[in-house]
Amino acid sequence: MSDLYLITGFLGAGKTTFLKNFLRLFAGKKIQLIVNEFGQEGIDGTLLADLGAYLNEIAGGSVFCSCRLDQFEKVLRESADVNADVILVEASGLSDPTAVRRLFSQTERFPHIAYQGAVCLVDAVRFPKLYATARTCVKQLASSDVALINKVDRATEEQLQRTRELIRGQRPDMPVLETAFGRTDRGILELLAASSHADGAELPLTADLTLRKLLVTVAPTITPYALQKFIEMFIEVTFRVKGFVMTSAGLYLVDCAGNVVTMTPYTGDVSEEKYGRLVILSGAGMPVRKRVKEAASWYADSILSVE
Known part of the structure; x- marks a missing residue:
């Protein structure tokens, strides 16, 4: 059985930096990375290739969009052959992951995967503006189990407070952590384990944002x-x-x-x-x-x- 974690968050929130730190929490375990790039260039995958994990890249669209969902499901089915202890999925910054619970509630299709929840990276400086202009930020928060406010070292107190208010306004139930440079510790795993991510609510598959x-x-x-x-x-x-x-x-x-x-x-x-x-x-x-x-x-x- 492979524990699967989803890393989401808008463009520039620091997902790749966080992912490198997050990997350290699984030292000694066999890890598979699935890196999703919205553009045609698999840049993040190139940067992560030297981390010693089994790597798949899916480019050209969100893995939760119909245009790439079949490829994502193919990689997930093939992951049974990898027999990883942990699967980490870094979603495109433009992805709408509201279908994630529905996807992983289909245990008959992915019997080797135990979905452990989603972490949403939030840019403390840019989030208030992005939240008002990019609806995917709302979707990403709605689909996640823990919010991690990143880049707090760069934010003014006003920006940081506004970011906290926006998150609490939409998801008062969500645990919120704050950090800089994507740093994290095992406490985030405990919060994910305590979350209600097992909910298998039927949520529709959606297309990528028209950006x-x-x-x-x-x-x-x-x-x-x-x-x-x-x-x-x-x-x-x-x-x-x-x-x-x-x-x-x-x-x-x-x-x-x-x-x-x-x-x-x-x-x-x-x-x-x-x-x-x-x-x-x-x-x-x-x-x-x-x-x-x-x-x-x-x-x-x-x-x-x-x-």
Whole structure:
């Protein structure tokens, strides 16, 4: 029997960092990771590949959407052959996981899986704005058993208090923890064990949010400075900008949430088909395509396409 935990939370909440810390709570156990990327680039899976766990990546949509549900169920059925002690599922930041209880209540389909609940990562700085504009935040909280407010070191007291109020307003029954850098301890497992996640209520499968998604192909001749300036021209109308980009100075990991451009030299192994492209995600009504096109016109020699 494999204990399965779901990690959810909106884009940039810190799910991958949390997951790396969460893994340490299962030291000595055989672990299977199922990493779900909304965009076409399996970035988080690449970063997690060196953690010594059995890894599956599902890209191109939420595992709870009909477009990827069959692939997710296939991976879950095949996980019986892995015989892992623990299965950790990192859901896409845009996923609507309200079907999770229904899915894992079907014990006849997944007799080897014992669902242990969901942890919802919350960005203490950005959550009040996101909660008002992205309905998936509401869905993720509704489907989770523990909320973990992350990045408390970056939040003002006003932002932190507003985030607490929003969570308590929707889920007064939910245990809420607070942390920075995704740190956690065994107390979170105790809270999950005490939760009511075994409820098998019939909840409908839903499609991914109708959000803006662009894929930008970047020439390897671009300088890191030009890449940063390019992103700065549209970053404020995005939820997330993410990708591996080869530049004139080497490979960089771009991972931007909010209005901050974050670019880090990357020395890990990345297959060529996974670098050179940026996935840009934003909300309905944001002029993302127009802004990206305008920015691309300034760097026409380096931006090969915007799709």
